[in-house]
Amino acid sequence: MNKPKNTLGKVYLVGAGPxxxxxxxxxGAKLLEQADIVFHDALVEPEMLALCPQATLVPVGKRCGKLSSAQQFINKRLVDAARKYQTVVRLKGGDPMLFGRADEELKSLKDAGIEVEVVPGITAALAAAASIGQSLTLRGISRSVAFVTLAQALESAGESKPLVNPTADTLVYYMGRKDAARIAQQLIEHSPNHGVDTPVQILEAVSTPRERQWSSTLSELAAGKADQWFDISSPALIMVGDALRESKVDQSQNAVESKSKVA
Known part of the structure; x- marks a missing residue:
């Protein structure tokens, strides 16, 4: 509904989850039900948008290699919407505060005197770990996790580069599909914690019916073995680290199951 005259609406930055x-x-779901207008990312599933049939839906997503909304334009539209509507939702994939450029939207809204609230969401890395049943941390093996992105806004200049010598035990790369082989090669060459046989798990479209998994090692990834596997229409997450190695307990159980099947 339209807001009362001479008042400003409130904007909610809502995490849509994985x-x-x-x-x-x-x-987040309750806010979608109450929203007058929803600005949503390209990766938000149609089933999620079905939670807000009463709202005006505005796609403002950014997809690699495709026409997308410039961040400054999104900022302006949020400010304009708060001057017209009572409840404005900015629906972001995953968590708004992780690789979501929320800081820019928050600043623009606060500078305009508009009330804003952040509603956190489940980030893709946590959903991916749950999906494969392997923790990102493991006692005695992984005591640290780093979330990394090489993606840059189209309006940013310069070439993105993988981190040299990342120090975390488990590394999770967001939006790293096109740099996958380069990431692996650089880790092999420079990271003391990640050798050629370090496990790699790649998941696409985590938690959706389209979810797929590629499981191998850094050497295979560096050799480009995953390049043809990727689906460019789905978001991909690359996870690297010894915590992702199948445990001896799991291997023993798999061996028992294999023998029973043969028998």
Whole structure:
């Protein structure tokens, strides 16, 4: 509904979670039900948008290699919407505060005197770990995790580069598909914690019916073995680290199951 005259609406930066509509938080789902207008990322699933049939839907997503909305334009539209509507939702994939450029939107809204609230969401790395049943941390093996992105806004200049000598035990690369082989090669050459046989798990479209998994090692990734596997229409997450190695318990169980099947 339109807001009362001479008042400003409120903007909510809501985390949509990793993909599945039922993995949004209860607070996020309630806000979608109340929203007058929803500005949503390109990666938000149609089932998620079905939670707000009453709202005006505005796609403002950024997809690599495709026409997208410039961040400054998104900022302006949010400010304009708050001057017209009572409840404005900016729906972001994953968590708004992780690789979501929320800081720019928050600043623009606060500078305009508009009230804003952040509603966190489940980031893709946590959903991916749950999906494969392997923790990103492991006692005695992985005591640190780093979330990394090489993606840059189209309006940014310069070439992105993988981190040289990353120090975390487990590394999770967001939006790293086109740099996958280069990431692996650089880790092999420069990281003391990640050798050629370090496990790699790649997941696409985590938590959705389209989810796929590629499981191998850094040497295979560096050789470009995953290049043809990727689906460019799906978001991909690259996870690297010894914590992702199949445990001896799991291997023993798999061996028992294999023998019983043969028998």
């Amino acid at each position: 993909g599945a509509a039922d993995l949004i938080t209860v607070r």
